[in-house]
Amino acid sequence: MEVPFWERLLRSADDDAGAGAIAQATHGAVGDVRVRGTFAGFSRDHSTGISAGLKLPTGDFTYRRFDRDTEIGTGSTDLLLGAYHMAPLAPDFQWGWLAAAAWDQPFAFHGDYRPGSELDATLAAFGSGWNVGPLRLAPVLKAVASLRAHDRGADAVPDDTGYWRAFLAPGFDMRAAGLRVAGDALLPVAQHVNGSQLLAPVLFKLHIARSF
Numbered sequence: 427m428e429v430p431f432w433e434r435l436l437r438s439a440d441d442d443a444g445a446g447a448i449a450q451a452t453h454g455a456v457g458d459v460r461v462r463g464t465f466a467g468f469s470r471d472h473s474t475g476i477s478a479g480l481k482l483p484t485g486d487f488t489y490r491r492f493d494r495d496t497e498i499g500t501g502s503t504d505l506l507l508g509a510y511h512m513a514p515l516a517p518d519f520q521w522g523w524l525a526a527a528a529w530d531q532p533f534a535f536h537g538d539y540r541p542g543s544e545l546d547a548t549l550a551a552f553g554s555g556w557n558v559g560p561l562r563l564a565p566v567l568k569a570v571a572s573l574r575a576h577d578r579g580a581d582a583v584p585d586d587t588g589y590w591r592a593f594l595a596p597g598f599d600m601r602a603a604g605l606r607v608a609g610d611a612l613l614p615v616a617q618h619v620n621g622s623q624l625l626a627p628v629l630f631k632l633h634i635a636r637s638f
Contacts, residue, residue, distance in 0.1 A: 427462075428460040428462075429456065430456070430458070431455070431456055432453075432454065432457045432485070433452070433453075433454040434454070434492070434496075434498060435450070435451070435452050436450070436452075436496065437449070437450050451491035451492065453486070453492065455486040455489075455498045456484060456485060456486075456498075457498050457499060458481050458482060458483060458499050458500060459481070459482045459484045460506060461482065462478065462479030463477065463478060463479060465477075473512050473513055474509075474510070474512075475511075476508065476509045477507070477509070477528075478506065480505065481502075481503065481530065482503060483499060483500065483503055483536060485498045485499020486498050487500060487536065494577075494581045494582060495577055495586075495587050500532065501536035502532040502533075502534060503532070503533060503534040504530050504531060504532045504533065505529075505530075505532075505533055506530055506531075507529045507531075508526065508527060508529070509526065509527055510525065511524070521551055521553050522554075523551050524548070524549070524551075524552065525548070527545070527546065527547045527548075528545070528547075529543070529544075529545055531543045535579070537579075538579040538581045539577065539579045539580075539581040540577060540578040540579045542578070542587060543574070543575050544572065544575070545572070545574075546570070546571070546573075547570070547571045548568055548571075549568070549569045550566060550567065550569070551567050551568075552565070552566045552567075552599065553566075560602045561600055561601070561602045562600065562601045562602065563598060563600050564598065564599045565596075565598060566596070566597045566598060566599050566610070567596050567597075568593075568594070568595040568596075568610065569594060570595055570612060571590070572589070572590065572591045572592075573589075573590045574587075574589050575588055576588040585620060586620060586622050586623060587620060587621070587623070589619040589620065589623065591616075592614070592615045593613060593614055593615060593629070594612075594613050594615050595611060595612045595613065596610070596611060596613075597631075604636060604637040604638070605635075605636055605637075606634070606635045606636075607632070607633070607634050608632075609630070609631065609632045610630070610631045611630055611631075612628065612631065613628055614628075
């Protein structure tokens with residue numbers, strides 16, 4: 427289960443206040459919760475798996491300063507499907523590789539806004555790492571690609587939604603006593619967005635998990 431919290435800051439031109447004026451809006455809230463189960467019993471080493479679950483409409487999608495496509499929550503319930511496979515790069519080699527894909531398909535909606543479906547694919551190489559006291563630290567290098575369809579509905583802006591993006595993402599994976607901390611810096615290699623959309627020069631991701 428993933429329970430995200432978003433703190434979103436949006437700055438834009440304020441046409442009502444005159445030329446050059448900037449309007450700012452800040453909003454923080456719990457986002458859309460994702461609940462997934464994974465089956466990894468295809469082989470003894472659990473190197474191949476599939477997942478399925480739901481994204482729930484728990485995130486706020488009513489903040490008046492944001493459009494529906496920039497709200498923290500989408501207001502939709504989504505079907506989540508995924509698959510992965512990992513293996514060593516070579517026998518007795520200290521690096522392995524991982525290929526994964528995930529599909530997000532909205533199917534139940536709130537209001538007349540239907541977010542586009544999305545396909546994400548990842549190809550990663552990871553080292554066995556080093557022991558630093560009780561910690562195990564490993565380097566990770568990923569290639570990430572995403573494809574998202576246009577939003578639909580009267581509350582959507584189809585011409586300004588939808589994209590494809592490709593990133594190169596160096597990062598790390600640190601584990602100790604059931605705790606896992608992983609981080610990535612996603613650097614855009616190629617990307618295309620439909621219409622006018624906001625783009626970040628780099629995306630940072632920090633993932634914290636606890637095993638029980």
